[in-house]
Amino acid sequence: MVAVSDSITKKISISLRLKQAVGLYFEEQNLSSLLPELRLQANRSKELMQSIGLTSVCIRCAKVNQGSGCCSRAIEQWYEIPTLILNLLLGCTLPQRHRDPSTCIFLGETGCTLLVRYHFCVNYLCEHIKNEIPPKDLERLRRQYGRELYISWKLEKEIWKYFNMNSCKEPSLPEAF
Numbered sequence: 001m002v003a004v005s006d007s008i009t010k011k012i013s014i015s016l017r018l019k020q021a022v023g024l025y026f027e028e029q030n031l032s033s034l035l036p037e038l039r040l041q042a043n044r045s046k047e048l049m050q051s052i053g054l055t056s057v058c059i060r061c062a063k064v065n066q067g068s069g070c071c072s073r074a075i076e077q078w079y080e081i082p083t084l085i086l087n088l089l090l091g092c093t094l095p096q097r098h099r100d101p102s103t104c105i106f107l108g109e110t111g112c113t114l115l116v117r118y119h120f121c122v123n124y125l126c127e128h129i130k131n132e133i134p135p136k137d138l139e140r141l142r143r144q145y146g147r148e149l150y151i152s153w154k155l156e157k158e159i160w161k162y163f164n165m166n167s168c169k170e171p172s173l174p175e176a177f
């Protein structure tokens with residue numbers, strides 16, 4: 001039995017094991033071309049976050065909150081294997097342990113280390129941000145987030161489909177969900 005607090009590290013190790021098989025499945029299904037598109041849209045979101053000043057608002061907030069901001073440890077539990085596999089397929093390195101036991105395992109020294117994030121992490125705009133960033137910029141950002149999340153949703157759906165088709169061949173899969 002895996003303790004809840006350990007389950008993200010278990011999901012990370014299962015993702016590492018399944019990454020190659022999912023990559024082959026994407027090739028067979030002609031889905032591989034969506035990966036560079038996902039990278040492009042995720043990077044565009046990050047660039048826009050920087051250019052409208054959202055990143056600096058969060059960095060300031062994280063300093064006040066001793067490095068964590070709103071990236072608490074509870075949020076890592078919402079991450080599922082398909083999102084983690086997409087990060088691996090895009091070349092991200094997933095951590096094996098927490099830098100700080102009180103914060104999300106994916107929080108690095110300069111912010112989030114993931115390229116593909118859970119929709120809550122992408123969409124969350126706190127009151128602080130809403131007060132500091134002009135509404136028209138937030139509107140542009142939401143549109144860009146929509147493009148990013150649409151592609152990650154399409155690919156995650158395909159990974160779940162792959163898992164459903166292969167759960168009998170991969171006995172460790174059901175316990176991960």
Ligand code: SF4
Pocket residue numbers: 057058059061062068069070071124125126127128129
């Ligand atoms: S989203 Fe809001 S609460 Fe979270 S780090 Fe940024 S400013 Fe702070």
Ligand code: SF4
Pocket residue numbers: 070071072075076104105106107108111112113114117121
């Ligand atoms: S995944 Fe990234 S953005 Fe989401 S809580 Fe963790 S460090 Fe923060």
